[in-house]
Structures are given as structure tokens and as C-alpha cells.
Amino acid sequence: MALFAVVYRYVDNPELVATHRPVHREYLGSLLGEGGLVASGPMTDGDQASALLVFRAQSADSVASALDLDPFWLEGLITHREINEWTMVLGSIGLDGDG
16 A cells, blocks of 8 residues: 545535534544554645645545545645645654554
């Protein structure tokens, strides 16, 4: 399986994002482990609210399929979603084995 880095960019409406955040995080929590999600969290700098998610999956399409059900995506709170295969060369993000 490969690793994939996903960048989310959110709408400029912090109140609306906050309203849907609990179900968004619950959904992402359901993807931890067997669902392929390795890590996720907001990025705290930049002009637009955003987040980074790291998945272990067979393909970018399988990651996209899982994220199509994210409540933030369904509510139109994500203005941009980028999914790229990522090769971890150094370090660790809590993966067992060789990453």
C-alpha cells in the first residue's frame, strides 16, 4: 500500500465550519486504522483555513471515495481537495514496518 497526502482547503466561514466539525471529526475517526487514515489535523498558518490528512491506501481513487463521504465535503465546506501519493523517506508518523 502507498501513502497519500491530502490537503483540504475550507470555505471562509469559521462559524459554519465549527458547526459541522464534530460530525466531520467523528467520520474521520471512523477511518483511522482499517479505513486507511493515519493522521489528520488543521494547518495553522496561511491565508485560508486548511488541513492535512495522511492515508495508507491502494490508490488515490480509494482515498477520494472514502473522503467523498466526509460531512465537510457533503456540506460543501471544502473548496479544494488535493490528493497526492507521498513517499516518506525519513522519519515516522506512527506506522509499523517500513511505511
